[in-house]
Amino acid sequence: MHVVVVGAGEVGTSIAASLAPDHEVVIIDVDPDRAEQLKYEIDVLTVSGDGTTASIQAAANVGEADMVIACTDDDRTNLVVCGTAKTLGDPFTIARVKRTEYLRTWEGSKGAFGVDFMVCTDLLTAENIVRVIGLPAAVDVDPFASGLVQMAEFEIASESPVAGQTVREADRFESLTFVGVFRDGEMIIPHGDTGIEAGDRAVVIGSPESVQAFATDVAPDTTPGRADEIVIVGGSEIGYQTARLLEERDFEPRLIEQDGERARWLAENLPETMVMEHDATDTEFLAREHVDEADIVVSTLASDEGNLLVSVLAKRLGVDRVIAVVDSADYVTVFEEIGIDIAINPRTVTAEEITRFTFDSVAENIAVLENDRAEVLELQLTEGCKLVGRPISELVEEIDATFVIGAITRNHSLVTPRGDTVLQPGDHVILLVDSEFASDIAALA
Template sequence: MYVLIVGAGQVGRTIAANLERSHEVAVVERDPRIAEDVTYAHDVLTVTGDGTALETLREAGLERADMIVACTDAGKTNLVVCGTAKTATDAFTIARVRRHTMLETWEGAEGAFGVDFMICTDLLVARKIVHLSGFPRAQDVETFAGGLVRMAEFEVGPESPLVGRRVRDSDQYGSVTFTGVFRDEELLVARGETRFEDGDRIVVVGDAESVGEFGIANVPEGAASTDDVVIVGGSEIGYQTAREFEFHGFEPRLIERDRDRARELAEALPGALVVEGDATDAEFLARERVDEADLVVAALDSDGMNLLVSLLARRIGANRTVAIIDNTEYVDLFEIVGIDVAVNPREETAEEIVRFTRTDRTEKIAMLEHDRAEVVEIELDPESALTGRRIDESVADLPGGVVVAAISRGGRLVVPRGETVPQPGDHAVLFVDAAVLDEVSAAV
């Protein structure tokens, strides 16, 4: 597949890095310095120029492109790129936007803007946060197989009963499959003899109930449920997050400093309590009982302010904090200093776009730990290396970094074990070390 990416910011570069081994990739970037960096860092064709100009797109290979990804930081620019591209090609176009109003317009008018698929970053992030709230002890959560399967990442603390135990001795949580362990900079594919240590980040896959029970039993810190949600910041992400919580039956509290914006949000969010105030004031937070919150979401327009608010919330007693972080390089730092979960909108967007570049049988992907591993849902066909054979036999013929984590068969969850035989049409959820992803994808 020939993929033409317009915009070499964090989203564009993440997509290019993910695709360069398995696809032909061209990147269009307006800034000459950034374009030069991309040229040296990635095995892609780089064109310096304006991606809204047909001449620039043609220089980057527009006529032979199978897919065009417009992912600059400006949503309107991305729409123009797609519209321009459609004047000369029938390639599949993807546009990244920030505001949900653009998404609603596109959904209401088939083929609008020349966009085949539109990704609203703020809505993606909001839904991610709501998914995380359903597993109060998880650092990352994704849903597969139409909601039948959950993937969750948990950090093992010193008080966890898992410390010192082997995987084979911990297999007691219904449908849960242990898939991978991130230990400092090392990735361990979970095997029966793998022994857990304090500080490990464990990835498990199973149905929602079993994964939730696993988290409660083995990650004892924090609340067991999320009922009281406080959102700090009436940014577009803050608004979308409050709206998503409303949709799922919550009554979130939203704190906004600007009076006019707070009034606007109060009218738009009838199921939320909107409070005008400064969330960097510890006394204000105490008066508003933020210390009693199960979850505090810092959704201001500044990484530094989100860090400050999150630390203040934890200091006065809030159970769990989620911070929106624009700079990818800060994500690990924020979690090191005590933020429970840092969500990067650009990483979420890149992950969603990459899914469209995979084979037709790839239903969904989740990138873990900055794409050191992926959880992939694939529909198996008769030619798959997994089909018609026991899992313990077929996996032995695959590269060492893969685990069959779950199987959906006719809307029913099949817990995979060594003797399980996958069938054509099954949806298999796989944990795969990114280093062997291309080999595994070709085989299954």
């Protein structure tokens, strides 16, 4: 497949790196130095110039492209890129946008702007935040198989009852599978006698009920049935969408916004949310409003520096769980190292969604873990593929790849995989695989 990626920032680079091993990828970027650097870093063709122009797109052979992905930091630029591409050929076009207004217009008239698939960064980020809020002990949550299966990643604290147990001792749930343990940057494929240590990140796949039950085991003091007190700091588009989605789930969050005009707009459009007009870095105000009693504080200010300050203040006040939006991927580790529970990078979320869509021909769904150290894939098995008709134990022995099958859905029912489970055509298989082998495993389906 010939793919043209316009924009070589964090999102475009991540997408290109994921696609390059199996496809012919061309990157267009206005910065000639950046284009030249990527030519050698990820072994792709590059074109330097304005990706909205027909001449530059022609230089990237957009007329013969199968797919054009517009992922610069400017919404309008991305829409123009897609529109121009449609005048040169008939590629499938994907546009990244931040503003939900463009998404709503596109949803009302599919094909608007010359875009075949639109990814809204702010809405995706808000959805990611809400999923994590729904499972407070987790650092990452993704649904699979139309919601029948859930993947969750948990950080094991030193005080967790699970710390010091073996996988066999911790796994007391019929429809749950331990698929991976990340320790000191390395991935461990767990067995029954694998020990779980403080600081580990454990990845499980199973029914939502079993994942929720395991979350209670991991952190019994911080995993209530629901988070009753949620405070959102910052009325940005991400903050607004987070509050709106929480309202749809019958939560009644509080939202702090300093700008008076924006606060009034938020109050008018979020009927179940208490909007407070104030500076969220005012510690006296935070104490007066009992923010320290919140189950979760979500910081969605426009700057990483602001989110870092608010997050640190919230932790110092004694808030159990703090979620921060971090625009720069380089800062995510900084947030985590100083004790912020979850740092969500909108660019990573967007790159993952676009990559998932581009892999749709072989994978129904995809989640990326630990900075692309591993991937969770959902594969629908076809008649005659190399995975069907044989027990899982044989497949694990014969396939030269690091992977674990975490769940199977068959005829819309969940099947917990065991060594003697025989895969059948039509099965949806959810598995964790080392990113190095993701394409090889997907090709077997």
